[in-house]
Amino acid sequence: MQTPQQLYPLNLTVNGAEVSAQVPSTRRLVDFIREDLELTGTKVGCEVGFCGVCSVMLDGEPVAACHMLALQTDGREIQTIEGLSARPACAKLRDAFVDEGGFQCGFCTSGQLVMGTALLEKHDVCEMETADLALAMAGTSCRCTGYYGIHRALRKAAQ
Ligand code: FES
Ligand code: FES
Structure with a gap:
């Protein structure tokens, strides 16, 4: 039987709204944005930080969301294309x-x-x-x- 994944609290601001969630430590930021928050304007391409289609603003600077873990954004502010x-x-x-x-x-x-x-x-x-x-x-x-x-x-x- 598989052990359930441990979840960690995540609190951040997304497009001006406060968001609280529980995520596994391995959850990528891009998957959190697209699947958990259903903000699918952010795309997934190469998944290795090369193509830039997954770019979002993190504290006002563009980052590749495929290359970050969701938990790295705790306490920070994200803008996706939906809020940009x-x-x-x-x-x-x-x-x-x-x-x-x-x-x-x-x-x-x-x-x-x-x-x-x-x-x-x-x-x-x-x-x-x-x-x-x-x-x-x-x-x-x-x-x-x-x-x-x-x-x-x-x-x-x-x-
Ligand atoms: S999907 Fe290509 S840089 Fe993130
Ligand atoms: S990849 Fe088609 S418009 Fe840029």
Whole structure:
């Protein structure tokens, strides 16, 4: 007979709401977000911290949620794509993605918006060379767009 997994208390803020849960020590943050909280805007791709589609904001900084344990977020604040448009930079970027064709299949889009929001909030994107922009966004892969529409959207949102 299998021994039941030990559960640990987890208290954090998600998209502005306080959340309390009991999770096993091995529960990944991305699974906690998608399965326990049913916030499925955060996607799962490579699962090894490479593609960035699982990006969320943790205390205002983008992190790969596949590469963190849920318990590491105890007492901290998370914003997923569902809550991110409360940030003006994200709302502008989301609209610019639509205007500039920043997505095709859309699988990477929530990750792009998380990373792009963090970039817009800290850098003058209009002044960045394309190579620097590509490097700054390299943590989030896109298999469809060739990045042209994504870069146009970032520049438009920065204006
Ligand atoms: S699924 Fe997390 S980085 Fe790819
Ligand atoms: S829009 Fe399809 S992976 Fe980026």
